[in-house]
Amino acid sequence: MKKIILTGGGTAGHVTPNLALIPALKEADYEIRYIGSYQGIERRLIENAGIPYDGISSGKLRRYFDLKNFSDPFRVLKGYGEARRLLKRYRPDVIFSKGGFVAVPVVLAAKHFKIPVIIHESDMTPGLANKICIPSAAKVCCNFPETLKYLPADKAVLTGSPIRADLLKGERLSGLKYAHMSSEKPILMVIGGSLGSVAVNQAVRGILPRLLERFQIIHICGKGNLDEGLIGTHGYVQYEYVDAPLKHLFAAADVVISRAGANSICELLALKKPSLLIPLPASASRGDQLLNAASFEKQGFCKVLQEEQITPDSLYEAVSQLYEHRQDYIQAMEKSSLNNAVSTILSLIEDCVREG
Numbered sequence: 590m591k592k593i594i595l596t597g598g599g600t601a602g603h604v605t606p607n608l609a610l611i612p613a614l615k616e617a618d619y620e621i622r623y624i625g626s627y628q629g630i631e632r633r634l635i636e637n638a639g640i641p642y643d644g645i646s647s648g649k650l651r652r653y654f655d656l657k658n659f660s661d662p663f664r665v666l667k668g669y670g671e672a673r674r675l676l677k678r679y680r681p682d683v684i685f686s687k688g689g690f691v692a693v694p695v696v697l698a699a700k701h702f703k704i705p706v707i708i709h710e711s712d713m714t715p716g717l718a719n720k721i722c723i724p725s726a727a728k729v730c731c732n733f734p735e736t737l738k739y740l741p742a743d744k745a746v747l748t749g750s751p752i753r754a755d756l757l758k759g760e761r762l763s764g765l766k767y768a769h770m771s772s773e774k775p776i777l778m779v780i781g782g783s784l785g786s787v788a789v790n791q792a793v794r795g796i797l798p799r800l801l802e803r804f805q806i807i808h809i810c811g812k813g814n815l816d817e818g819l820i821g822t823h824g825y826v827q828y829e830y831v832d833a834p835l836k837h838l839f840a841a842a843d844v845v846i847s848r849a850g851a852n853s854i855c856e857l858l859a860l861k862k863p864s865l866l867i868p869l870p871a872s873a874s875r876g877d878q879l880l881n882a883a884s885f886e887k888q889g890f891c892k893v894l895q896e897e898q899i900t901p902d903s904l905y906e907a908v909s910q911l912y913e914h915r916q917d918y919i920q921a922m923e924k925s926s927l928n929n930a931v932s933t934i935l936s937l938i939e940d941c942v943r944e945g
Contacts, residue, residue, distance in 0.1 A: 597687030598631035711851035713880035749927030764841030889921030
């Protein structure tokens with residue numbers, strides 16, 4: 590049986606594409622294991638998926654001063670030793686890395702054993718962990734055409750992001766029933782990433798009466814972000830987090846307000862949902878969401894509103910225009926070539942196994 594080790598962690602965004610690949614890998618008869626950090630978010634997600642999991646030591650390599658900069662290199666070295674022992678034990682045919690600092694020791698250990706590695710970079714420009722890993726990779730997958738210029742030409746492959754097949758199987762009527770909404774009024778869905786977004790939540794709630802004149806609203810606001818004063822508001826429902834029913838809520842949504850994390854917007858592309866993207870500002874990130882949103886806007890997939898430009902009027906106008914021109918966005922997304930990421934990446938994995 591062919592053997593593959595998946596790695597990546599630190600955030601849900603470093604795990605969900607791996608989860609999306611698992612059904613296709615099983616169907617292709619791969620024995621799958623996962624290497625992540627001891628107690629990162631990836632451990633729970635992967636173990637819940639029934640995949641054997643091994644934890645290793647993980648440290649973060651920072652570009653700014655922090656006292657942990659003195660101790661974390663030793664954690665990385667320890668993780669490298671642990672990864673080498675695991676790879677020697679399991680002898681995988683190929684490694685697929687979604688990035689994050691826990692992946693660095695695994696990729697470097699794979700290089701030692703001459704095991705081919707495929708890396709996936711979600712954002713417009715590679716993060717530090719992937720920059721370290723790219724010289725050891727056979728192929729580097731990416732989501733955006735603009736990313737190709739930052740990658741070695743002989744390794745770069747524009748694939749898009751693997752999307753969970755289950756997410757594409759939502760039913761509109763099931764979503765309406767779950768949210769206790771009707772089919773007589775369009776539905777605006779608001780999501781702020783895995784932890785929610787205080788800025789997006791406040792902006793939407795600030796003009797809630799105006800929005801409710803035109804839309805029903807499904808608001809996934811993040812843990813601890815429920816507004817108890819709005820519970821029971823007609824046409825408005827809020828959730829901290831939604832798991833299995835999420836596919837049905839997406840199916841019910843006509844338009845979406847979202848942050849611009851790479852995995853989130855690739856899911857919106859696959860679902861062909863017109864979206865208003867409100868990227869994290871540069872002051873709160875390394876600027877990757879700004880670049881992600883700009884790329885999708887350039888391709889005609891979405892409308893963008895910068896957080897600094899949000900006012901009650903600008904937000905309402907942006908949502909209204911999004912809904913009025915939703916068919917234009919849908920048509921642009923239907924023409925995209927980035928909706929077959931799972932099969933494209935599986936082909937790259939198979940090529941590495943054959944060549945190895």
